[in-house]
Amino acid sequence: MVQRITGMASGMDIDSLVKAMLTGQQSKVDKLTQKKQTVEWQRQAYLDMNTKINDFRNNKVYNFKLEGTLAAxxxxxxxxxxxxxxxxxxxxxxxxxxxxxxxxxTAASMNSSSDVTVDPTKSLASQFSSFGSATTGSIKINGKEVTFDPTKDSLNTVISKINKETNVTAFFDGKKLSLMSKQTGLVNGTGTGDKIVVESGTLATELKLDGTSFKAAAxxxxxxxxxxxxxxxxxxxxxxxxxxxxxxxxxxxxxxxxxxxxxxxxxxxxxxDTDKIMESIKSFITDYNDMLKTLQDKADESRYRDFAPLTSEQKEAMKEKEIEQWEEKAMSGLLKNDSVLSTLISDMRLAVTSKVDNGSKYNTLSAIGITSSSYYDNGKLNVSDEKKLKKALEEDPQAVLDLFTANGTGKTDRSDMGIAERIYADAQKAMDQIKKKTGYSSILLDETVLGKQMQLLSKQITAGTSRLSDLETRYYKQFSAMEKAIQQYNQQSTSLAGYFS
Incomplete structure (x- = not known):
């Protein structure tokens, strides 16, 4: 490391001089850093829009297409x-x-044929000698075998297993065990039986489940x-x-x-249910208009090119509120006239204005009383004639359903695809394009379009910072050499003056 001398011999402000000499190179690095910050903000703007498009597609358009929405x-x-x-x-x-x-x-049931003396909290083997020293046991109900360890498991434990693993519900009232099918009808045994089938075994015998106390299902x-x-x-x-x-x-x-x-x-x-269907259509129109406005506002957002991202030094000289106001303008308009957003806006407008080949006179939105607003309102939709819409729903509800949700047969012009289906596909296409540009993060240096751009800028910033460091080192070396030379000159001058005095 170069020893920095701050003008002790020359009386010069070396740090200030070096900083001034580095201004040009520092400015280059700052511009690259600002550009990288702008790209990062742009990626985040894309990701925010992608989230909104995804919500519109999967929570609004998709729900509108669900069973019962337009066929209520x-x-x-x-x-x-x-x-x-x-x-x-x-x-x-x-x-x-x-x-x-x-x-x-009705559901089938089975009970113990007589009282059972057992503490449901203690192990089975400690109460029923018939288990002997066995560490495994089982009970088969309606063909489902439930296993347990009689030396460890209690009746309560077995009941819990029966309730989880079989198609019956069991409980013990202190004297008898009761079993009842979880479903009504002939679902027991092999699946068509009217009675609960408990196969013989040690536990079944001890619990008196001999099949003599039962109620058949029907x-x-x-x-x-x-x-x-x-x-x-x-x-x-x-x-x-x-x-x-x-x-x-x-x-x-x-x-x-x-x-x-x-x-x-x-x-x-x-x-x-004509009224409910009309409300669903109105809700869809509201969601469509909201999404259209969101896209248009972002694509038309003002761009303030004089407001570049602030450098660290600039932020130090500003108040927090000033920084907030500056960055608000700096982040504005990063997606202005963006091709992905503009295309989606155009596709959505085309989707709602094009005819749908559904074999009915109700093959356009205007035919059912829904029209587009004026040019100045950017193509928003509104129900201009509710009577017309209600009449279409009463006369040909299937045509209205197809107008919005017909799947289509794959025609390139999508003429037989419903409006909601078109928008659903268009939104996915836009999200795919955004994903290619941004990926899933605003800061990752990945292989997306903006990720690669950030990789290049990061390399340039690293190289620029390295050059800045090398220049700084060189300048300080030069000034250090100058200071040493001046110091030697002063020493020699003092020495000569001593001889003459």
Whole structure:
């Protein structure tokens, strides 16, 4: 290291002189550092936009395409409203279902045939001598074997295993063990049995599970449009309608249980929920407009080129609020007129204005009362005619559904692809392009477009800093040599003056 002499002989401010001489080289390094900071900010701006596009695509557009969003149905029950309840899914078929409940589905159960003397907290082997010195044991219920260690495991432990590993629920009331199927209907044993099957074994014997105390399961029997059906559960789906049986339908002649005409009917009516569908479409339009504005605001954001990232020295001379205000302008407009954002804006506008070949007159948004705003409003959508939209939903709900969500057949012009499907694909394309530019981080020196740019700038900064250090060392050496020369001259001058005096 060069010994730095600060002008003791010459009286000069060497540090200030060296700093001034390095200004040109320091300025080059500062500009490279500022450029790297700008690229880092730009990457972060891309990543922030990518997050917003991803949220729009996967949480807004995708949800809009889900079953039931544009095929929402409503259900009404007339007649006997106590016997059943119903809820429509997105696949519900409009029409009527006449339901008459002959019997409900029940679950099988089995209990100990007599009292059992056992402490459920102590090991099984310590209470049942029949286990002997065995360290393994098992009990098989409905074909599922549950293993345990009788020298360590208690009845409570075995019950916990039964509840986790089999299709029955077990509990001990202090005297008897009770088993009940987790599902109603014929699901026991081989899967079609009406009784819980416990195979013989040491524990089964000790717990008195001999099969003599049981209740058989039964499937529900229900007439649907006077057709007798058997249902394993009291909840099932017919024609896209989830039906739950709550009680047996009243009968005018209990002596004739096999005659559907004697039961009081519950009539389930399924119809299109036009109001709910309209609200979903309005919500989609709001999400679309919000995303369009976000993209446009970022692509049109003002760029202040006179506000470069601040150097360390500049920050030291400024207040915190001044730094914040400066950097706000320095980070503004980094994606101004960006091609990825501009393309997505254009694609979204084209997606909502182009016709969809759905075989109906309702093949454009304008045909169902949705229009684009004026040019000055940057193409936002609005429901300009609610009556027109409601009429389209009532006359041809499938066409409206296809207008938004048709998958298409792969045509290059996407003419048979629904609007939401187009935007869903366009958003993914934009995210893929951003990923190629930025990757997943704003600071990694990776192989993305901006990552490579930062790699190059980092190398240039390192080289520039090295040159700056070499120049500084050289200048201090030169000034050091000058100081030594002056010091020697002064010493010689003093010596000569001594001779003459």
């Amino acid at each position: 149905s409503k259900v009404g029950i007339s007649g006997n409203q106590d016997a059943v309840s119903a809820k429509a899914t997105g696949d519900a078929v409009a029409g009527n279902l006449v339901v008459k409940v002959k019997s409900l589905a 499937n529900a029997e229900v007439y649907i449009n006077d057709l007798l059906t058997s249902q394993q559960s009291n909840s099932f789906r017919i024609n896209g309608v989830d039906i739950t049986l709550k009680t047996v339908s009243p009968s005018t002649d209990p002596a004739r249980p096999d005659n559907p005409s004697v039961y009081t009917a519950s009539t389930i009516t399924i119809s299109r």
